[in-house]
Amino acid sequence: MNSSKKLLVGAALGVFGAAALSGCSPASGTAALVNGVAIPDSRVTAFSEGCSAVLQDTQLAQSPNELRSQMVTWAVLDEMSRQKAAQMDDPPTDTQLRDYVEQAGLNILLTDDRCAEAARGVARHDLIALGLGANTEPYFGGYTVELNPRYGSWDATNLDVSGSGSLSEIANS
Template sequence: MKFARLAMMVPAVAVLGLAACSPAPTTAAQVGGETITEATLSSTVEGCAELGATATRAAMLTPLVIGEAARQLADEERVDLGGLDEVMAGDPQIAPYLANEGCARVGEAQALLGLLYTELGQDVVVDAILGTDVTVNPRYGDWDTTNGVVAGSGSISVPADSQG
């Protein structure tokens, strides 16, 4: 099931961390109308590394993309995010990420998914996130619309549609 894959993706990337072409070279990904910059990705990677993460930049880009798509969905559906901080602080799987501002984005994505699942239902959330227009800088691969992850060779010398 799609929702099971997406639901497990953010924690899976987090566990790993703790145990087409882009419009500009400073862009890691474009999610809907919002840009995830290379600086934001670097801050996340460095922040999570300080907490012991060993995930690649491409792997850390995945929760940033999902988090941004989830934020856009929350805005579109007018979901009240007032309780998000409480959810993050009270969840023992998310709380460790909050120890570092850069890595907190990974925990925020996971908490936001949980909140949206409760408010809108998993199927609605997963379908919306997988249906979001995402363009990933080719150095990281492609956005896999089936599994909701950044995947592929991450090579700028390989055509985007041949990268898994």
């Protein structure tokens, strides 16, 4: 599997830790809650549309709806890493985030602002985890993630969406 595909389909796989899941469901229009901070469906839509646009002429071309479940994961990792970075004395810089994405050979993800935001969130998450080394439990275990049931459920062990939910696409209102 090439590095592009690894980032797209399994950015968070292999990462360990535990996050508590709440029995409550986020409100309509909300994709997820991370420690009570809402991730709006509009952010997931923007990530999906942006990454679909940059990948359209590649072997990894997917429609926004096909990317939606992965973009929910990316949005959660982005929010987790934003919250952790706000607590750090020396969080990853924008230059470090860009360099990380470029070193992975994924410059194309930075060519659309929407997809670039998603890619930087995953990069921030990865860099924080790498910087913590073996002491990742306070980071990974310190988050309550509530996923809107239409996307499935949050797999706290793998930090990923589990199942497809009732809809992994935009709800038709």
